[in-house]
């Protein structure tokens with residue numbers, strides 16, 4: 190019996206051993222997978238970050254690598270401009286034609302080069318456009334970690350708070366953001382480098398990441414409404430496939446970027462919350478003019494069809510020299526990128542401006558958001574395996590061409606202004622000049638669209654050239670109209 194019992198137990202013992210081995214192999218595999226996962230996304234949650242945690246330093250305790258890079262958005266300008274007190278160069282001094290184009294508008298008194306994200310709030314607080322001219326609370330939409338304030342003022346409804354803050358003056362709205370800030374949980378024992386004394390912060394981690402699971406998300410009401418209007422339009426958007434998919438569906442719910450967009454799309458959408466054309470004047474709530482599409486003339490058509498509550502047609506300001514009602518363009522990076530080959534090929538803002546980098550076993554996204562030409566090997570060579578000098582030369586060629594064409598458009602704009610002013614001096618009435626004014630509006634809008642866009646043509650070279658060519662044509666047509674008027678009178 191024993192002899193038999195032994196061998197009868199043997200398979201069982203073997204099975205137990207095998208099971209144990211399988212379990213330990215599984216455990217080993219799990220560890221390997223976990224390590225790999227850790228390497229991809231390594232963090233320990235030391236601090237509980239929430240929707241109210243606008244202070245990036247608190248997040249930095251959990252994700253120190255990303256935080257360290259984020260802090261460098263301060264350093265770069267220190268080296269370039271020699272100290273945190275120094276101000277970036279005035280664009281209106283370097284390019285005097287800008288001053289003429291903006292005659293009569295706040296941009297003619299103070300308009301500077303952009304710099305790193307860390308400065309977005311302090312630069313806004315001290316621009317003479319804010320200190321010397323009345324500005325609306327909506328300015329804070331893109332220059333501060335404002336969402337908790339929207340939520341507080343809207344009693345839980347971010348969009349209601351957005352409307353409320355937009356109706357306030359800049360100063361009153363700023364005070365509300367301070368009020369939210371002073372009750373914020375802040376991280377203990379860390380260097381709070383971006384904290385204003387009053388607890389107000391510029392762009393923080395919470396503006397691009399869900400504090401619960403760290404997924405990318407968009408929070409800005411202006412973007413959410415704008416992209417919904419774009420989705421609901423008929424404009425082709427082959428570079429945003431999730432919109433095309435939504436359009437093919439039943440459309441019962443509005444397009445929701447946070448639910449419908451792909452991860453790759455989110456890598457551009459987070460930037461599109463701010464790097465866009467917008468209207469943010471006193472007469473209407475901030476909006477992104479995308480309901481006809483993202484091209485320069487589609488946006489223009491939105492403004493041309495828009496009337497203020499007082500019944501007047503939309504305009505940003507009356508040109509001081511001519512009296513024409515004209516438009517101001519603002520940094521349309523998202524719109525220009527949308528017209529370029531990279532967007533069409535599925536390349537996102539973050540691919541070039543926040544490229545991956547290796548730190549030990551970890552592969553992380555560079556949170557030092559900056560110009561890719563400072564970082565060509567990681568920003569471009571992953572996709573273009575050619576020498577760095579060659580890539581730099583391609584960027585230079587595009588930017589030099591765009592800049593030369595922009596100077597031609599500026600010269601055309603300047604002679605247009607001269608000619609319209611001369612016609613006025615000779616007694617031409619506003620009614621006589623109406624056709625010239627309409628052309629001036631078109632010419633300036635196009636020139637400004639390219640000038641205010643911050644890549645000097647790189648994001649969409651052919652589109653930038655097309656827009657500038659149209660600007661030159663409209664300026665010369667306006668000039669001709671004014672000259673003919675003089676000849677007739």
Ligand code: HEC
Nearest residue numbers: 303304305308309312331392459460462463538542559560
């Ligand atoms: C909350 C609004 C906001 C978001 C979101 C945002 N930016 Fe910015 N960005 C700004 C502002 C404002 C400035 C200018 C700051 C200044 O000049 O003080 C700026 C500046 C920049 C600069 C110039 C940096 C320098 O050193 O000169 C780059 C490049 C840039 N942003 C790219 C991006 C990219 C890429 C994304 C998305 C990953 C993004 N931004 C997301 C508002 C934003």
Ligand code: HEC
Nearest residue numbers: 300301302303312313316324328330331463464467469520
């Ligand atoms: C839709 C987002 C958005 C809104 C709203 C917004 N900005 Fe900005 N602002 C940006 C971005 C992006 C930049 C950086 C790119 C640039 O400088 O062209 C910037 C740059 C700036 C700068 C630095 C460069 C310069 O122009 O001198 C100042 C100052 C500024 N904004 C003030 C304001 C004021 C005042 C308002 C309200 C009238 C406002 N911003 C509203 C997104 C926005």
Ligand code: HEC
Nearest residue numbers: 460464522523526531536537538541560561562643644647
């Ligand atoms: C294929 C790469 C690429 C993509 C994609 C891309 N950019 Fe750029 N971007 C550039 C280059 C190159 C420049 C020119 C930099 C310079 O002149 O220093 C630039 C310039 C800028 C600048 C001015 C930076 C500075 O320091 O002068 C901003 C702001 C910006 N891009 C935002 C965006 C946003 C927002 C998106 C997405 C909607 C985007 N970019 C997509 C390559 C890219």
Ligand code: HEC
Nearest residue numbers: 245248249252255256259393394397452456459539553554
């Ligand atoms: C302007 C938007 C923006 C801000 C602000 C921002 N991030 Fe990110 N972050 C990104 C993008 C884009 C990615 C890439 C995500 C992807 O590809 O899914 C990313 C990825 C990450 C990841 C995943 C790992 C990696 O590096 O790819 C972590 C962790 C992270 N960010 C932490 C932070 C922290 C901490 C802060 C604040 C100090 C912060 N982020 C601020 C846009 C942002």
Ligand code: HEC
Nearest residue numbers: 530531534536540541561562568569572573580583584650
């Ligand atoms: C994620 C991949 C990716 C990255 C990163 C990337 N590119 Fe590209 N690039 C492409 C693709 C794809 C095309 C289109 C090729 C085609 O369809 O022929 C392209 C096209 C170009 C072109 C031709 C543009 C035109 O209008 O014909 C230039 C120039 C260029 N890239 C330069 C750069 C530079 C400079 C950088 C870094 C700032 C960069 N790229 C980053 C993928 C990338």
